[in-house]
Amino acid sequence: MRVFDAHIHFDKYIESHQNIIINSLMENQVKGLITVSMNLLSCKENLRLSDHHPNIYPAFGYHPEQPLPTDNEVVELLNWIEANQEKMVAVGEVGLPYYLRKREKGSRFPYQGYVEVLEHFILLAKRLNKPIILHAIYDDASVVCDLLEKHNVRKAHFHWFKGNQGTMERMAQNEYLISFTPDILYEEEIREVAEFYPLHLIMGETDGPWPFEGIFQDKLTHPSMVHHVVQQIAAIKKVRPEDVYNSLYNQVKSFYQI
Numbered sequence: 001m002r003v004f005d006a007h008i009h010f011d012k013y014i015e016s017h018q019n020i021i022i023n024s025l026m027e028n029q030v031k032g033l034i035t036v037s038m039n040l041l042s043c044k045e046n047l048r049l050s051d052h053h054p055n056i057y058p059a060f061g062y063h064p065e066q067p068l069p070t071d072n073e074v075v076e077l078l079n080w081i082e083a084n085q086e087k088m089v090a091v092g093e094v095g096l097p098y099y100l101r102k103r104e105k106g107s108r109f110p111y112q113g114y115v116e117v118l119e120h121f122i123l124l125a126k127r128l129n130k131p132i133i134l135h136a137i138y139d140d141a142s143v144v145c146d147l148l149e150k151h152n153v154r155k156a157h158f159h160w161f162k163g164n165q166g167t168m169e170r171m172a173q174n175e176y177l178i179s180f181t182p183d184i185l186y187e188e189e190i191r192e193v194a195e196f197y198p199l200h201l202i203m204g205e206t207d208g209p210w211p212f213e214g215i216f217q218d219k220l221t222h223p224s225m226v227h228h229v230v231q232q233i234a235a236i237k238k239v240r241p242e243d244v245y246n247s248l249y250n251q252v253k254s255f256y257q258i
Contacts, residue, residue: 001029001227001241001245002031002245002249003204003223003224003226003230003248003249004031004033004226004248004249004253004258005030005032005205005206005223005226006157006159006179006252007034007036007159007160007179007205007206008034008036008205008207008223009035009036009038009042009207009208009209009210010035010049010056010208011037011045011046012038012042012208013208013209017209017220020220021220022053022055024222024224025055028222028223029224030055031055031249032056032252033055033056033223034059034089034090034205034252034256035049035056035057035058035059036063036092036093037061037062037063038066039062039063039066039077040073040076040077043058043060043081043084046058046059046060047060047084050087057089057256057258058089059088059090059091059093059133060084061093061094061121061133062074062117062121063093063095064095064097064114064117064118065097065099065135068114069117074117078120078121078124081124082128085128088130089130089131089256089257090125090256091130092131092132092133092157093134093135094118094121094132095118095136096111096135096140098135098138098140115147119147122147122148123151125153125155126151126152130155131156131256132156132157133157134158135159135160136161137160137162137163138162138163138164141158141161141167142163142167144156144158148174148176149174154174154175154176156176157177157203157255158176158179159205159207161179162189162193163193165196168196168197172198176201177203177251177255179203179204180202180203180204180229181207181212181229182206182212182221182225183212183213184229184232184233185215185216185232186213191232191236194232194233194236195236195237199239199243199244199247200251201251202248203248203252203255204226204229204233204248205226205229206221206222206223206226208222208223209221215228230244230245233248
């Protein structure tokens with residue numbers, strides 16, 4: 001009953017929590033972490049952590065829910081990623097700023113600038129032949145699909161996806177992967193996505209250290225929570241838990257070439 005955490009911000013945990021997690025992975029049957037990055041500093045820290053822990057598989061990118069980077073910052077990051085491509089399993093986390101845009105409503109929000117930055121990362125992923133990890137929900141997902149299709153990029157992972165059925169049908173047709181967090185236990189919107197999306201295109205994640213509610217209230221977000229995700233997907237889809245375990249585990253291994 002092995003699992004991978006397909007999306008975690010491991011560098012954002014305090015050191016004592018990092019140690020707790022690393023030292024308990026084996027007993028919790030967690031075989032690895034796909035650790036995504038926020039910016040250049042975050043990339044460098046995830047690279048350092050991966051050099052010390054064989055269970056950590058880093059991805060390098062620029063998270064969109066923060067100020068738009070300057071052209072120089074984008075070039076510096078792209079060059080750094082290219083120089084360290086052999087150490088990473090994917091480009092990520094990248095995407096479009098849904099929550100930031102909601103907070104900063106107004107015609108002056110530089111949305112097109114974020115689209116252009118994302119396109120640079122999509123082109124980089126294609127050039128390096130690496131998967132891309134995406135933060136793209138609701139209407140942003142269709143914009144990202146346009147860019148992926150434009151550049152014929154197929155190895156795409158939409159983490160913690162939320163969106164309508166039409167977008168999901170398009171994503172499934174392109175065989176883009178999505179992943180579910182522990183909120184699948186209590187968020188009906190997420191459960192509906194899980195019911196619709198094909199099992200062979202699904203992975204499990206925590207997005208830690210993001211905190212969760214319900215039975216996870218006030219608990220450290222630990223990669224072992226992916227076991228709960230597996231159990232819920234099995235219940236929603238009415239299939240054997242062992243089949244879901246095997247599918248999600250093998251999907252991460254195959255997709256990220258681990």
